[in-house]
Amino acid sequence: MRHIISILIENESGALSRVAGLFSARGYNIESLTVAPTEDPSLSRMTLVTSGSDEIIEQITKQLNKLIDVVKLIDLAESAHIERELMLVKIKTTHETREEVKRMVDIFRGKIIDVTPNSYVVEMTGQSNKLDAFIHGFEEGSIIEVARSGPTGISRGEKGLHL
Amino acid sequence: MELSGGQILVQCLKDEGVEFVFGYPGGSVLHIYDAIFHQDDVKHILVRHEQGATHSADAYARATGKPGVVLVTSGPGATNAVTGIATAYMDSIPMVIISGQVPSPVIGSDAFQEVDTVGITRPCVKHNFLVKDVNQLAETIKKAFYVATTGRPGPVLVDVPKDITDPNIKIPYKYPKKVSMRSYNPVVTGHKGQIKRAVEMLLCAQRPMIYSGGGVILGEAHEELTELTRMLGYPITNTLMGLGGYPATDKQFVGMLGMHGTYEANMGMHEADVILAVGARFDDRVTGKLAEFCPYAKIVHIDVDPASISKTVKVDVPIVGEVKPVLQQMIELIKDSKTKPSKAALESWWQLIQSWRDVNCLEYDRESRIIKPQYVVEQLYEVTNGNAFVTSDVGQHQMYAAQYYKFDKPRRWINSGGLGTMGFGLPAAIGVKLAFPEADVACITGEASIQMCIQELSTALQYNTPVKIVNLNNRYMGMVRQWQEFSYQSRYSHSYMDTIPDFVKLAEAYGHVGIRVEKPEEVRDALKQAFEMKDRTVFLDFITDRTENVYPMIEAGKAHHDMKLRVAPGTPVERELS
Numbered sequence: 001m002r003h004i005i006s007i008l009i010e011n012e013s014g015a016l017s018r019v020a021g022l023f024s025a026r027g028y029n030i031e032s033l034t035v036a037p038t039e040d041p042s043l044s045r046m047t048l049v050t051s052g053s054d055e056i057i058e059q060i061t062k063q064l065n066k067l068i069d070v071v072k073l074i075d076l077a078e079s080a081h082i083e084r085e086l087m088l089v090k091i092k093t094t095h096e097t098r099e100e101v102k103r104m105v106d107i108f109r110g111k112i113i114d115v116t117p118n119s120y121v122v123e124m125t126g127q128s129n130k131l132d133a134f135i136h137g138f139e140e141g142s143i144i145e146v147a148r149s150g151p152t153g154i155s156r157g158e159k160g161l162h163l
Numbered sequence: 164m165e166l167s168g169g170q171i172l173v174q175c176l177k178d179e180g181v182e183f184v185f186g187y188p189g190g191s192v193l194h195i196y197d198a199i200f201h202q203d204d205v206k207h208i209l210v211r212h213e214q215g216a217t218h219s220a221d222a223y224a225r226a227t228g229k230p231g232v233v234l235v236t237s238g239p240g241a242t243n244a245v246t247g248i249a250t251a252y253m254d255s256i257p258m259v260i261i262s263g264q265v266p267s268p269v270i271g272s273d274a275f276q277e278v279d280t281v282g283i284t285r286p287c288v289k290h291n292f293l294v295k296d297v298n299q300l301a302e303t304i305k306k307a308f309y310v311a312t313t314g315r316p317g318p319v320l321v322d323v324p325k326d327i328t329d330p331n332i333k334i335p336y337k338y339p340k341k342v343s344m345r346s347y348n349p350v351v352t353g354h355k356g357q358i359k360r361a362v363e364m365l366l367c368a369q370r371p372m373i374y375s376g377g378g379v380i381l382g383e384a385h386e387e388l389t390e391l392t393r394m395l396g397y398p399i400t401n402t403l404m405g406l407g408g409y410p411a412t413d414k415q416f417v418g419m420l421g422m423h424g425t426y427e428a429n430m431g432m433h434e435a436d437v438i439l440a441v442g443a444r445f446d447d448r449v450t451g452k453l454a455e456f457c458p459y460a461k462i463v464h465i466d467v468d469p470a471s472i473s474k475t476v477k478v479d480v481p482i483v484g485e486v487k488p489v490l491q492q493m494i495e496l497i498k499d500s501k502t503k504p505s506k507a508a509l510e511s512w513w514q515l516i517q518s519w520r521d522v523n524c525l526e527y528d529r530e531s532r533i534i535k536p537q538y539v540v541e542q543l544y545e546v547t548n549g550n551a552f553v554t555s556d557v558g559q560h561q562m563y564a565a566q567y568y569k570f571d572k573p574r575r576w577i578n579s580g581g582l583g584t585m586g587f588g589l590p591a592a593i594g595v596k597l598a599f600p601e602a603d604v605a606c607i608t609g610e611a612s613i614q615m616c617i618q619e620l621s622t623a624l625q626y627n628t629p630v631k632i633v634n635l636n637n638r639y640m641g642m643v644r645q646w647q648e649f650s651y652q653s654r655y656s657h658s659y660m661d662t663i664p665d666f667v668k669l670a671e672a673y674g675h676v677g678i679r680v681e682k683p684e685e686v687r688d689a690l691k692q693a694f695e696m697k698d699r700t701v702f703l704d705f706i707t708d709r710t711e712n713v714y715p716m717i718e719a720g721k722a723h724h725d726m727k728l729r730v731a732p733g734t735p736v737e738r739e740l741s
Contacts, residue, residue, distance in 0.1 A: 062470035068310060068344070
């Protein structure tokens with residue numbers, strides 16, 4: 001099963017490689033990983049998407065907690081949560097296809113943020129499967145490049161992951 | 164007080180109460196060595212190879228309970244130390260390693276003797292630090308000792324770039340009395356409700372077994388474990404790392420368990436209905452085939468490390484906490500409990516155990532005209548009255564030592580259990596002897612293992628650490644040969660050495676005493692003679708039976724009740740078979 005693990009970690013050099021190293025050393029799956037400092041610059045928040053049986057997820061959370069730099073973590077999949085991913089897509093356009101592409105972007109509630117005679121850059125956020133669906137809506141060869149952030153998430157309600 | 168980084172580092176060690184630093188100098192630690200030169204409080208032990216430094220410091224920690232300290236230079240100094248750091252990590256030994264690093268401005272430029280020490284050691288340390296500012300040096304050292312010695316202990320490395328120790332930059336020094344880290348809060352006491360559940364389960368057991376590991380030794384909980392075990396009257400087995408956690412000569416002790424454990428310990432685990440695992444981690448050498456591990460048992464597991472719980476074996480009552488306070492709480496609950504262990508059930512359980520004991524699984528051919536390695540260990544036990552510190556290397560001799568030397572006290576049996584590091588024994592013996600100069604220290608080794616850190620014989624002379632090396636010389640990498648005999652139709656691929664040094668001459672060349680022993684009747688006298696030479700390191704080269712194997716054995720992937728037993732003339736197994 002897919003799990004989204006949110007981690008508060010000391011914002012120190014090497015902290016990221018401790019997490020990444022743990023996953024490779026123990027053979028755990030890692031689908032995506034995003035990291036950035038929080039409102040407290042001494043802390044980073046990491047969102048890690050992984051999958052595995054309940055036993056494996058239990059070991060992953062325990063092993064992550066054991067890392068000295070990890071302050072706190074939660075498995076978002078255990079309760080109601082919101083997850084979003086940011087995607088920037090560069091799409092090839094011609095005079096004939098420009099209108100159609102724009103309609104697609106509107107349907108998916110994206111934004112066109114760069115325009116040249118032959119391309120658009122589209123900004124889009126949403127759940128990962130929505131972003132997948134958008135990409136699949138285009139013919140092969142029409143997408144020049146895709147940059148995705150990987151999902152990040154937060155729990156619903158007033159409780160939160162903080163010190 | 165204004166001090167330079169190098170001076171601060173040495174002063175920190177002094178303030179931390181460090182007795183010995185095991186190390187080897189080099190370019191990026193020269194400022195630190197200069198600071199060491201100007202003081203006498205922290206004694207530096209100059210090894211001959213950085214691996215030796217780590218094993219000596221590690222064994223010092225194992226024998227004393229205090230953290231071992233290592234000082235190495237950057238690049239090869241640090242990489243040579245990695246084996247020893249990994250050894251300590253696998254066995255949860257508190258150790259602080261200070262490694263020099265190239266000056267901060269050139270880090271990342273592939274400078275001379277530069278490696279990414281923090282990166283290389285990351286997977287085999289509890290934590291590591293790179294010091295970026297001399298103002299953080301003292302606090303970092305304090306944190307290193309704090310992390311290394313608390314919770315589940317382990318090695319912590321501090322990488323110190325050369326400019327940090329610059330003698331020309333002096334800053335005010337103050338060693339912090341305490342540190343706290345918001346991201347590190349090890350659990351101490353166990354969950355009360357869980358402890359209560361565990362006690363109820365234990366008291367209702369029909370076929371109980373206590374299985375204790377290295378955590379009891381590390382957690383100084385041997386007294387509590389002994390009290391609890393005697394109070395209940397239950398059988399107890401120790402892991403390789405847990406030997407000495409319960410007196411081996413006691414009648415409730417059924418021996419070591421696992422791959423080369425006794426028949427009674429493994430059968431007991433297999434048939435048990437309740438298992439109390441104390442500070443043990445269900446290592447594969449202990450469990451054998453996981454799917455058939457303790458098929459009838461409910462398991463209680465006490466461990467300070469939550470990640471150890473249900474890692475390989477799913478447990479019924481997990482208790483996260485230090486074993487000592489948890490056992491104390493259990494003892495109190497048992498005292499107050501109205502439920503008492505069932506006498507009838509326990510009696511028939513002990514009868515069953517006795518029938519397994521009667522197999523006499525550790526019996527061997529005592530009439531042999533060739534020295535049997537088991538005999539040497541038994542004689543060592545007698546000559547030292549069971550009181551020696553025994554270090555070992557890795558292989559058959561390690562198993563013989565574990566099986567035949569009966570450890571009644573904790574911290575006396577010092578071996579590389581988790582990583583299985585050949586070369587550990589000799590530097591380990593030196594570390595122990597430095598800590599306990601008056602004690603008998605023996606290194607049980609083999610002719611293959613001893614050659615991996617043989618250069619430390621020179622260290623032994625320089626620091627006058629008269630240890631006794633008991634070399635069980637069978638001219639084979641015995642354990643490898645044994646596996647090849649069992650699993651590869653005796654194709655002994657590279658498990659022997661065509662050339663082996665003359666160990667007597669070698670010992671003499673290093674300034675020690677060498678004795679070769681070739682006949683069983685000479686064994687005891689040679690050992691006595693060696694231990695009577697209080698001020699000399701003695702290398703005893705016992706020429707032992709080449710064909711001897713370690714029994715019992717659970718072959719890899721097999722279950723506890725599926726043991727290979729010795730078929731030796733006159734043993735019960737032979738009688739049963741014939």
